[in-house]
Amino acid sequence: GAVVSQHPSWVICKSGTSVKIECRSLDFQATTMFWYRQFPKQSLMLMATSNEGSKATYEQGVEKDKFLINHASLTLSTLTVTSAHPEDSSFYICSAYSADYSPLHFGNGTRLTVT
């Protein structure tokens, strides 16, 4: 149990375009999902906390208009990187929380490269 699926696993896009990343909890309902970003050889930095049916809570320094998060159901959260720039190139990884399936479980991550 407690499988988190993230799609796509890697994506290359051109500067100025938008990219959507999906995070799904496959066998449990996730009341909360978290989005992290990890630059090469660095730690995971929390970007935002997403609760089903409500607006995401963004960490300081993360632009909410650039990183759009939607958590429309208990099994799906999406992160859209809008107007991507090369500096947005990173490893984006989601995690999902459910009181029935603690601890936290991570998706496989999405490697985003903006050219």
Place this chain on the structure above:
Amino acid sequence: GENVEQHPSTLSVQEGDSAVIKCTYSDSASNYFPWYKQELGKRPQLIIDIRSNVGEKKDQRIAVTLNKTAKHFSLHITETQPEDSAVYFCAASQGNSGYALNFGKGTSLLVTP
């Protein structure tokens, strides 16, 4: 907010030796402390965790100790093997906040045969 410090940033040991990674945290309200192993390009994998109501937890070759008074916790790997080579992250969170994790900067462990 919570600040998690992790040391060392790199650690090289010979196969069969023990490895110890230490973390400190700042928020006394944190009560959940997981450790993750991450191989290159892959997701972090939980290897062990500890909650604030216990001081030590062991799972085969891996153990974690927690000192709440001093706000530090450590990962101990005994009888290291080359496949233990990876980046290890400690984290801290408040369990009742939906497990938003604050990560340390990571330790790159290299186990040489």
